[in-house]
Amino acid sequence: MKVAIMGYGTIGSGVAKVLDTNSDIIKERLGEPLELKYILDLRDFPGDPHEECFVKDYKEIAKDKEVKVVVETMGGVEPAFTFVKAMLEAGKSVTTSNKALVADKGAELMKIAKNNNVNFVFEAAVGGGIPIIRTLTACLTGDVIEEMSAICNGTTNYMLTNMEQFGSDYDEILAEAQSLGYAEKDPTADVEGYDSCRKIAILTSLVSGKNVDFNEIPTEGISKITATDFKYAKSMGYSIKLVARSTKVGDTYTCRVAPFLVKPSQMIYHVAGVMNAVSVRGNMLGESMYYGAGAGALPTASAVVGDMVFLARNVDKHVRIGWSAEKLELADANEQKFRYFVRTSALQSNIENEFENVEYANLDLDNETGFITQEMTEHEFNERKAALGGIISAIRFY
Amino acid sequence: MKVAIMGYGTIGSGVAKVLDTNSDIIKERLGEPLELKYILDLRDFPGDPHEECFVKDYKEIAKDKEVKVVVETMGGVEPAFTFVKAMLEAGKSVTTSNKALVADKGAELMKIAKNNNVNFVFEAAVGGGIPIIRTLTACLTGDVIEEMSAICNGTTNYMLTNMEQFGSDYDEILAEAQSLGYAEKDPTADVEGYDSCRKIAILTSLVSGKNVDFNEIPTEGISKITATDFKYAKSMGYSIKLVARSTKVGDTYTCRVAPFLVKPSQMIYHVAGVMNAVSVRGNMLGESMYYGAGAGALPTASAVVGDMVFLARNVDKHVRIGWSAEKLELADANEQKFRYFVRTSALQSNIENEFENVEYANLDLDNETGFITQEMTEHEFNERKAALGGIISAIRFY
Incomplete structure (x- = not known):
């Protein structure tokens, strides 16, 4: 199984290191080795152990039918999007650690992956090494x-x-x-x-x-x-x-x-x-x-390599994840209810007038009072807060 | 996708409940519904919402080519092993919540699954609802x-x-x-x-x-x-x-x-x-x-249903997990090193004689002394402990 890395920065070179260090166990789990064939980067890395892999044009990777799995660790939306799209359209599966790309273009890239019967995955884009995706x-x-x-x-x-x-x-x-x-x-x-x-x-x-x-x-x-x-x-x-x-x-x-x-x-x-x-x-x-x-070169690279094993196991089929391009209309965040901790320079009588039942959190500081509200909507809290005035800070209880 | 449950106890009926309650989202994620066709149990469940599904002979399920995914929630090694083996050999993938079966027969069932190009998975057997497997x-x-x-x-x-x-x-x-x-x-x-x-x-x-x-x-x-x-x-x-x-x-x-x-x-x-x-x-x-x-009907059933979705997504191919029947020769546990907390009726001078540098954890109890050892192997600790005598308890530090 031949693979390529696009972007040889902190994460990209971390991916190469994980592939090198753990090649034996990866081969055992997958049943075949993951062989690094290309690294795309505009910079030169003389003396790098993978010196023979470097290319400067992503099309060289796209046109090589032997490469089935591509890693994108460049960061940013462009040119990452153009390159990833080209790989998917060339029948290669892609994993990325790039949250900007996924947040902006995730649904679109998922659709392109589906149409080309390949996969687009992004374990490392959220939570670094935590396999939350x-x-x-x-x-x-x-x-x-x-x-x-x-x-x-x-x-x-x-x-x-x-x-x-x-x-x-x-x-x-x-x-x-x-x-x-x-x-x-x-x-x-x-x-x-x-x-x-x-x-x-x-x-x-x-x-x-x-x-x-x-x-x-x-x-x-x-x-x-x-x-x-x-x-x-x-x-x-x-x-x-x-x-x-x-x-x-x-x-x-x-x-x-x-x-x-x-x-x-x-x-x-x-x-x-x-x-x-x-x-x-x-x-x-x-x-x-x-x-x-949640971050760091090797933990993030570990998640990328976990994705590469997944992609290599599913090289001939698109695995449905269920993320459509249809927009989710979020519920009104002003209707969410919280208890709030508030610091204010307002008088205690005014606090009780605006917020009724409160608990006090007293640090004996000059010119301010800390109090805890009952549960109420954001909307209601914002109205009462504005009416009270003298707000120094307000933090929600989880 | 037609499915069957073998064993309608706490977990098995929990699986039916998860399939019923969350049928819409499961269908959306999988792209097709998981339809319960059989429930194997020797008992009768008159009035059960799935009354029409009950059978008493596992061979009825094994011979039905429509059923691709089978759940085993009977517990114990036999007859669970016989039934699961028959399902795998009949070309059906199986998920189990049965840790006794997996600990005893896991490697063997994995091999049978591989030979029949189906899957044997067991997310619920360890950690209940935690997706550790x-x-x-x-x-x-x-x-x-x-x-x-x-x-x-x-x-x-x-x-x-x-x-x-x-x-x-x-x-x-x-x-x-x-x-x-x-x-x-x-x-x-x-x-x-x-x-x-x-x-x-x-x-x-x-x-x-x-x-x-x-x-x-x-x-x-x-x-x-x-x-x-x-x-x-x-x-x-x-x-x-x-x-x-x-x-x-x-x-x-x-x-x-x-x-x-x-x-x-x-x-x-x-x-x-x-x-x-x-x-x-x-x-x-x-x-x-x-x-x-780690336990409970619904959390455990949630893990079983997660496995069912996995099996339905991989119905036509064996996914390599890499658990061979070859025996792992464990390292000698007596060579493991720990610090130990010890309670003893022995004299302080004897403690210092046998264990040299110790810290004391004093609760001022009559007739006993608590102390913490340096790091040493189990082997060495057991020798010194025997030489000291009067041991009330000993607990390792993590």
């Missing part, structure tokens, strides 16, 4: 999925874990994460929740069978979370996690990415540092959780 | 698995969780678990670790590709754990869990089922009550964990 599409196939909650961004989980542990403020921890390489120079995609948003859109598409437009998902990041918020959380016995959630409502889902207050009896409370986890509730299965390294 | 055989296929640690028996995990929470002794909690239906009248298979032993044997067979004889795995249960052991554990910041472990040693594995002291920074510490989890370390993936309901 195959769990949803090939294991929990007897369940209606009622809720998914994902800690699916290692950068923000690392930052929040450290803010909690050291009592530090956001800017300080961001600078540290950047210096360690855990956060990018422009951290926007991670810290504002855009990365998590694309991932929960993909997961929701898979469980609903329809296509979720990630632009429609209300998304808040962690950049407004402060050391004081963590002090309040701790005083209540909670932590703060950036959670991407999807909840079944009637025939559709409602999605949201936001920081949530979580407590120790909830398994996701214990997901620390750069680790990721996806909690899934099925109507028959009940609660389950899948935990592991 | 497909994770190992279809997801982590690019990894050498270096270690697996499973909390895979709900009865004992429920009992240990309650002993910890309420400070109760073993007998009291066992009686309560029996009255609630969480433990059987004869609880031996659960509390002595035999159930966990079969499960780790199956998992080790799958990752090694060879056949593990569960009789060779050193197995200790929880029946000797006391409220005082938990007091010591708590004083050290630990809990006690029954863990089935498998660790790679050279080209093979060493397996063990025993109570272990675990701490909060280890994810399995947080697996409470009847929940199960399997922690898996791959040489590329690193740490991962799979958590969910």
